[in-house]
Amino acid sequence: MHRFRRAIVPAILCVATVAVPAPRVAAAPEASPVVARWYAADQVRRGALIYAASCARCHGGRAEGAPGWREPLPTGYLRPPPLDASGHAWEHRFEELVDIVSEGGAATSGIMPPFRETLAEGDQHAVIAWFQSLWPDAVYQAWLQAPGCSAPAPAESAAAP
Numbered sequence: 001m002h003r004f005r006r007a008i009v010p011a012i013l014c015v016a017t018v019a020v021p022a023p024r025v026a027a028a029p030e031a032s033p034v035v036a037r038w039y040a041a042d043q044v045r046r047g048a049l050i051y052a053a054s055c056a057r058c059h060g061g062r063a064e065g066a067p068g069w070r071e072p073l074p075t076g077y078l079r080p081p082p083l084d085a086s087g088h089a090w091e092h093r094f095e096e097l098v099d100i101v102s103e104g105g106a107a108t109s110g111i112m113p114p115f116r117e118t119l120a121e122g123d124q125h126a127v128i129a130w131f132q133s134l135w136p137d138a139v140y141q142a143w144l145q146a147p148g149c150s151a152p153a154p155a156e157s158a159a160a161p
């Protein structure tokens with residue numbers, strides 16, 4: 001639990017650390033402003049497959065979380081929270097999201113398995129891209145501007161396997 005709490009402690013404010021890429025996720029109409037995302041459409045597509053195979057059984061088909069997720073289980077373990085905008089995944093910096101996916105919940109006495117052995121780094125990034133694609137622009141922007149936030153440079157993420 002400790003690791004998840006730490007994310008909320010304000011650190012360095014990181015505003016606009018992301019080089020603004022040409023948004024490749026969707027061609028938006030001129031009139032609607034688009035917050036540029038760090039990932040590309042192919043990462044989101046790959047992430048959706050990975051999510052369905054590895055995460056949906058706990059976090060729900062559309063990342064809506066387990067029913068009653070705010071209440072811990074009788075064992076004291078947390079229930080899988082939503083990863084869409086209805087939860088608080090957006091309060092975690094990118095590195096923390098990767099760390100959670102990679103290491104799972106063992107260190108926090110949770111039930112989430114670690115994925116470091118089964119998902120390559122690029123796949124971990126892709127699955128994060130997928131659930132971030134569910135976040136409306138306002139939530140994504142809040143994530144970008146949150147204390148200590150960071151996102152991979154678009155070029156770097158595109159180069160990931």
Ligand code: HEC
Pocket residue numbers: 004050051054055056057058059077078079080081082083087088089090092097100101104105106108109110111112113115127128
């Ligand atoms: C066996 C069930 C289970 C599976 C499978 C699972 N998770 Fe989790 N996940 C949890 C639980 C429970 C938590 C709450 C924290 C804890 O227990 O460690 C959690 C927490 C998280 C968090 C932190 C969310 C927050 O708001 O703090 C992220 C991000 C996450 N999981 C992503 C994933 C991804 C991505 C996958 C698939 C690659 C996945 N999880 C697979 C159960 C699971």
